[in-house]
Amino acid sequence: MVLADLGRKITTALRSLSNATIINEEVLNGMLKEICSALLEADVNVRLVKQLRENVRSVIDFDEMAGGLNKRRMIQSAVYKELVKLVDPGVKAWQPTKGRNNVIMFVGLQGSGKTTTCTKLAYYYQKKGWKTCLICADTFRAGAFDQLKQNATKARIPFYGSYTEIDPVEIAKDGVDKFKSENFEIIIVDTSGRHKQEDSLFEEMLQVHNTITPDNVIFVMDASIGQACEAQAKAFKDKVDVASVIITKLDSHAKGGGALSAVAATKSPVIFIGTGEHIDDFEPFKVQPFVSKLLGMGDIEGLIDK
Amino acid sequence: MFSMFKNLVGSKMLTQEDVAPVLDKFREHLVSKNVAAEIAQKLCESVSAKLEGKVLGTFSTISATVKTALNQSLIQILSPKRRVDILRDAMECKQQRRPYCITFCGVNGVGKSTNLAKICFWLIENGFRVLIAACDTFRAGAVEQLRTHTRKLNALHPAEKHGGQQMVQLYEKGYGKDAAGIAMEAINFARDCHIDIVLVDTAGRMQDNEPLMRALSKLIKVNQPDLVLFVGEALVGNEAVDQLTKFNQALADHSNMTNPRLIDGIILTKFDTIDDKVGAAISMTYITGQPIVFVGTGQTYTDLRNLNAKAIVHALLK
Ligand SMILES: Nc1nc2c(ncn2[C@@H]2O[C@H](COP(=O)(O)OP(=O)(O)OP(=O)(O)O)[C@@H](O)[C@H]2O)c(=O)[nH]1
Ligand SMILES: Nc1nc2c(ncn2[C@@H]2O[C@H](COP(=O)(O)OP(=O)(O)OP(=O)(O)O)[C@@H](O)[C@H]2O)c(=O)[nH]1
Ligand SMILES: [Mg+2]
Numbered sequence: 001m002v003l004a005d006l007g008r009k010i011t012t013a014l015r016s017l018s019n020a021t022i023i024n025e026e027v028l029n030g031m032l033k034e035i036c037s038a039l040l041e042a043d044v045n046v047r048l049v050k051q052l053r054e055n056v057r058s059v060i061d062f063d064e065m066a067g068g069l070n071k072r073r074m075i076q077s078a079v080y081k082e083l084v085k086l087v088d089p090g091v092k093a094w095q096p097t098k099g100r101n102n103v104i105m106f107v108g109l110q111g112s113g114k115t116t117t118c119t120k121l122a123y124y125y126q127k128k129g130w131k132t133c134l135i136c137a138d139t140f141r142a143g144a145f146d147q148l149k150q151n152a153t154k155a156r157i158p159f160y161g162s163y164t165e166i167d168p169v170e171i172a173k174d175g176v177d178k179f180k181s182e183n184f185e186i187i188i189v190d191t192s193g194r195h196k197q198e199d200s201l202f203e204e205m206l207q208v209h210n211t212i213t214p215d216n217v218i219f220v221m222d223a224s225i226g227q228a229c230e231a232q233a234k235a236f237k238d239k240v241d242v243a244s245v246i247i248t249k250l251d252s253h254a255k256g257g258g259a260l261s262a263v264a265a266t267k268s269p270v271i272f273i274g275t276g277e278h279i280d281d282f283e284p285f286k287v288q289p290f291v292s293k294l295l296g297m298g299d300i301e302g303l304i305d306k
Numbered sequence: 307m308f309s310m311f312k313n314l315v316g317s318k319m320l321t322q323e324d325v326a327p328v329l330d331k332f333r334e335h336l337v338s339k340n341v342a343a344e345i346a347q348k349l350c351e352s353v354s355a356k357l358e359g360k361v362l363g364t365f366s367t368i369s370a371t372v373k374t375a376l377n378q379s380l381i382q383i384l385s386p387k388r389r390v391d392i393l394r395d396a397m398e399c400k401q402q403r404r405p406y407c408i409t410f411c412g413v414n415g416v417g418k419s420t421n422l423a424k425i426c427f428w429l430i431e432n433g434f435r436v437l438i439a440a441c442d443t444f445r446a447g448a449v450e451q452l453r454t455h456t457r458k459l460n461a462l463h464p465a466e467k468h469g470g471q472q473m474v475q476l477y478e479k480g481y482g483k484d485a486a487g488i489a490m491e492a493i494n495f496a497r498d499c500h501i502d503i504v505l506v507d508t509a510g511r512m513q514d515n516e517p518l519m520r521a522l523s524k525l526i527k528v529n530q531p532d533l534v535l536f537v538g539e540a541l542v543g544n545e546a547v548d549q550l551t552k553f554n555q556a557l558a559d560h561s562n563m564t565n566p567r568l569i570d571g572i573i574l575t576k577f578d579t580i581d582d583k584v585g586a587a588i589s590m591t592y593i594t595g596q597p598i599v600f601v602g603t604g605q606t607y608t609d610l611r612n613l614n615a616k617a618i619v620h621a622l623l624k
């Protein structure tokens with residue numbers, strides 16, 4: 001993922017601080033330029049990159065500050081704080097509660113990987129001993145129910161859907177009612193892909209949401225997305241209460257920096273990442289260990305502790 | 307946006323130093339419109355080289371001059387050196403009594419199957435009979451997705467309206483089979499049944515997935531389709547560059563031919579989801595030098611357009 005890949009570039013940029021005999025505005029600007037262009041190449045949102053640059057700059061007052069070491073440390077820790085902000089919204093991730101129903105609704109842009117990821121998540125919990133099921137509330141996409149059905153059957157996960165009902169609200173309601181009455185613990189509802197430009201699709205999402213009142217709404221985002229992510233993520237958040245993010249297709253060459261703007265826009269943490277098309281190409285994502293790993297990388301720690 | 311650069315300079319020779327700060331702003335602007343960083347950089351370098359030594363008109367500003375040059379470069383990138391005329395080529399094949407074949411490829415979830423169905427609709431509207439070859443034998447529901455489209459398209463264009471002829475059929479062999487083989491069978495089937503056009507759907511694959519890329523190259527090598535279309539979504543960021551480079555590279559590397567079949571054209575999908583962040587159109591055409599043959603603008607059969615280069619450049623420089 002983006003920060004891990006950027007690690008080396010950032011270390012190099014930060015080292016330019018240690019190597020410089022004096023740290024002035026020019027040195028700082030040079031370093032920031034390097035870091036920012038690396039972030040932009042990783043698709044991180046332009047606005048977030050600008051913000052990062054400004055925030056780091058505002059920490060340092062060259063006229064007032066004395067010792068070189070102090071400056072170095074302040075700059076380095078400012079850079080890290082900003083980088084961490086990109087992945088960590090500072091909100092605790094939602095956790096399902098054992099022994100009761102937990103309804104989870106998947107939303108996202110077309111083709112981002114919702115249906116595939118629904119099964120992955122169901123399978124993940126099933127393996128851990130939860131009573132898990134899937135509902136297909138996508139009545140729009142051709143073959144959507146077959147897709148979910150085939151995935152669920154292969155993974156031996158109970159599922160619900162319909163070939164004839166055309167109202168996703170009805171299916172979602174019936175499915176959730178049915179599985180609740182059968183005491184399922186993890187009830188996952190897959191929905192159609194949609195985008196903010198089409199009001200009727202967003203309205204439909206809201207109706208499904210208000211009918212099933214999910215405990216967690218997961219926004220699924222493709223790792224290869226570029227600058228369009230922020231506006232879409234924000235629109236989803238504004239319509240339904242997105243509380244978690246899953247980034248898919250991280251097995252590609254993409255660094256996932258664009259998808260990270262979904263974290264900022266929804267103020268929600270990344271909870272899992274998808275790393276392939278198969279059902280177990282799926283990993284929990286924990287912000288804190290990820291960040292510590294980043295901070296602990298090689299001599300970065302050394303730089304910070306100086 | 308660029309008003310801060312409206313300082314009048316009077317008539318003088320432009321140097322790289324003159325244009326650098328202005329171009330820097332433009333580069334940043336292009337990146338914010340989702341042009342890949344590397345492409346934005348190269349573009350600005352070429353504009354800088356083009357402008358160096360040019361005499362600035364008495365009443366023009368550096369900013370306006372740079373903008374005009376950039377505008378020209380962008381239009382040029384989007385203007386195909388070669389036109390892809392599917393209807394004409396398909397008609398020619400029909401006269402030769404052989405099916406015209408288009409293969410769709412690209413990474414996962416970009417809209418290959420959906421836009422294949424849209425193109426199928428367009429071809430039927432133009433009087434062609436089509437066979438859809440279900441060569442995505444991997445992703446769950448891929449075959450049923452195409453079967454649904456086939457059914458819907460036939461309902462829109464019932465045989466009664468076409469002299470009793472069924473306008474679209476599906477050729478499928480279920481899941482798990484070799485895609486190249488199914489494509490070949492489908493093409494033979496179309497030839498035997500005098501079907502005009504074969505549309506080959508393939509599974510989505512990541513450009514770094516060596517076995518899957520090898521399988522795609524094989525499909526294209528053994529079947530030699532008339533047209534290989536790369537499907538890419540307008541949402542994609544910097545990754546567009548890597549996708550197209552590696553798809554082309556794989557087709558070249560695994561073909562063992564001196565003149566391998568590469569990507570002939572691009573379908574730019576999900577254009578309706580990006581507002582004015584239209585930069586992927588530039589990244590994709592810059593890398594391949596191939597035209598954007600269709601633009602996907604929605605999820606229904608009629609949401610298929612031609613590229614409007616002027617409108618894209620306008621949105622980019624706005
Ligand atoms: N390589 C890779 N492919 C993935 C991953 N997750 C999903 N996919 C693929 O992405 C494509 C789209 O996935 P879907 O699950 O159908 O996406 P969706 O969001 O449900 O799509 P719509 O319902 O049409 O909006 C499929 O080919 C999946 O196999 C991943 O982590 N890695
Ligand atoms: N808004 C919008 N959605 C599109 C467009 N083209 C395709 N889609 C949607 O994108 C999603 C994925 O489309 P598919 O055609 O299944 O994509 P694919 O490339 O065949 O996917 P895989 O075979 O799984 O790799 C579906 O929900 C389509 O309806 C478009 O131009 N605009
Ligand atoms: Mg789906």
Ligand SMILES: [Mg+2]
Pocket residue numbers: 418419420442448507508509510
């Ligand atoms: Mg497909």
